[in-house]
Amino acid sequence: MARESFDKEIQFLRMLALAGGAYNRQQFANRLGISVHTYDKTLRSLKEMLGTLKQGLSQEQGSVLSDGFHYNYYESADPLLLFLFRAKSLKETESIRLALLLNALQSRELTAKDLQDHCSEQMPADYPIPDEKTIRGDLKYLEEVGVIIRLHGGRPYRYKAANDLIDHLSDDELLDLFDYVDVIANTQVPSVQGFLLRATLKKALHKRGFEPDTGETHRYKYHYHSRILDEAHLYTIFKAIQQRKKLQFLYLSPKKGKSYASQNSNPLFERETEGTLQTALPLRVVYDHQYGRWYLICHGQRGIMKFRMEGLTQLEEGEAVTEEEFDQRLHIVLEQMKYSWVTDTLRTLKVVARFYNPERSGANFVRERVEAQGQWGTIREETDSTFLFEITVNGIYEIKPWLRSFGSSCEVLEPAWLRKEFIAEWKEIQGYYEPVRENL
Template sequence: MARESFDKEIQFLRMLVLTSGAYNRQQYADRLGISIHTFDKTIKRLKEIVNAVHQQLPEEQSKEFAETIRYSYLESSDPMLLFLFRAKSLKETESQRFSLLLAAMHEKPLTAMELLDLCCGSMPAELSLPDEKTIRGDLKYLEQVGVIKKEPGTRPFRYRIYNDFVRELSYDELLDLYDFIDIMANTQVPSVQGYLLRDGLKKHIARGQAEYNQIDPFLYKYHYYSRILDEAHLFTLLGAIRNRRSISFLYFSPKKETSYAAKNTNPLFERDTEGMQETTLPLKVVYDHQYGRWYLLGNHARHGIKKYRLEGITQISEEESVAEAFYEAKKTELEQRTAHSWLIDTGKPVTVRVRFFHPGHGIHNFVRERVLLQGQWGAIVEESDDSFVYEIEVNGTIEIKPWIRSFGSSCEVLAPMRLRQEMIAEWKEIKAYYESV
């Protein structure tokens, strides 16, 4: 898989969703830091992926890629990142080889040499033939991910498809399992592996039922594409955290005019990029449910604790590992700095006091329930018949402000005075939008 190309296509999909096709080709290319020629090749490749994924649709129902995202809501509810995983997670030769191996082992257990002979006799003429080392590496990988199982016995070992779990379930149990996976993949993070499991189970159910025509009972519409797109980086970062390894990457701040730059491979055509080359020790990954964003918190050699939005990270590579004592010390420092963070803010602690008003007599008090549910470690310190006062100590007020604002006229900021003045100014600005024309 070409990591650079994967980054480029992720940024391309993100812009296509956010702008709904409002940019022309030149604006897209400028924003991505690529040429128009590269832009055309990218969108052609993405259209090919979509056509391959939806090849079962009648021709009259097929849509152009941009139109699918802009207008077909139910079809665009399928996360765009899955197109990239299906098309680019394996090389073409690996895809062909794995298909042959799994099909052969589905019939009966086979040895590595038997599988080698089968591959050499069945691989397309335009693809290179594998050797014994390649086949054994494939079998080791498939065994590690739980697709196949080594049969007990002496050498030479035989391998078979490992699908015991789904084979023991009845048709109704398989449908219940499918519905559960579908709900969890659409409501929990991370999700990509859940979608791949869901699609695999759906194909298994369809194979076992000649008249299978199951309609999905749940339909989801995605509003936060960054949540899914940025999962491409998630497991790389989690692996670096687990192994205490520093990482290096090219970072594009959300304030930058470009969000991607082609990797320079020829020094004659090297050009400056607007991204920053960063090296940091990743300590924690945080997901913001309110905005659908992923954040990386790490330790920078010069600047200490630093925060990055995953949507701006490209070209990740792992560096040297650090001592366990050093890593634990930096992790403890991060926990202390974010102990009072509403999300990831590391500013100075401030006490916020907000008066919330009850919705009215005889009306279910949904305001109080929501504050108790979402208010984290804050507490209700005063309460009367018509209102209650909520108090919390947080690192700065930037992250808690949207939450307070979402209550509208059901709340009033009491302290600190600076936050109160900011809220007054914002509501005056909103009021001005609705003045009579």
């Protein structure tokens, strides 16, 4: 799949997940900065891609595009957004061919010639028939990523799907493994690889005759769809960091109206882009648990630069830098972000807050949450019902929502101006709840 197309479909799915049915076709296209024709074409492409990845499933097992976005508080659906990862960087013919190869090797041991004959019979009529060299290249790729294994013996080599681990597990062991992977995939970041493993185990359970909802023993709320989509760039960035390479990308600020910019190859439709071209050396990736956002921290023309990962498009590797330069840039970033609650590099200040323990007996969820999320802050006992939390942070704006989220269980003491801001905010909220009439 072309890189630009993948960027467009990431933004397309993000908006579809977050906005749901709030936009009509024209509004949706305008928000993306594309035509209605391109909107229809992209939607059709996504449906065809999903159909390709679901081939071989019955009508009950398959799903339509909109099913992945039906929101239910008590339901944990397979994130539809993940199917982009299965199709990323693959041409349409490759995705169909690899699916055919994997399906054929699930229950049989076959040679490259056998698989070529199988693909020739099963490939759609409007797609080219693969030759033996192409099939061998596909098999080499699948073997490298661990999806299939080559059996011992002489030529011609035989291949089979790498299902030994799953096949050797009992039904109870497979269910336990699925439950474990399900919990980790829904609660840890990054999570995409966990969801892909979860999908594989779910198929294995179905092959053994279990109902589709057998493993659904846990229920989760909203998965931060944008977070999962942003992981599309995560491994490219990690690779660039490991190889000390710069990145080139078009950045679309989330504060602006457009979330996608096409590559204008046709001069008749050329228009000024809404984004900014950037070349920077990636140094760190930061995840904000409060809002489910990924941030890229890098060094560019203006020194330390921070980008919301959802705004990265057309990501490409650039030239490499020396190890000495990378270490120097990284040292500066680590020093400036030493007291960053998330990514702020403003001047440091001390924050002191009083937390109130729950009045009822049992688990002290306030204390447990402060200990788990308070980072390098210190806790000092004050009374039986209260404790003090002190922390030095870069700026106040990133920690402020966290303090506010405790409601009446948190009282800000220092700095004084922040305490006044909280008082003003709570008075404003109180005003919203004032009765319209005194006798109401």
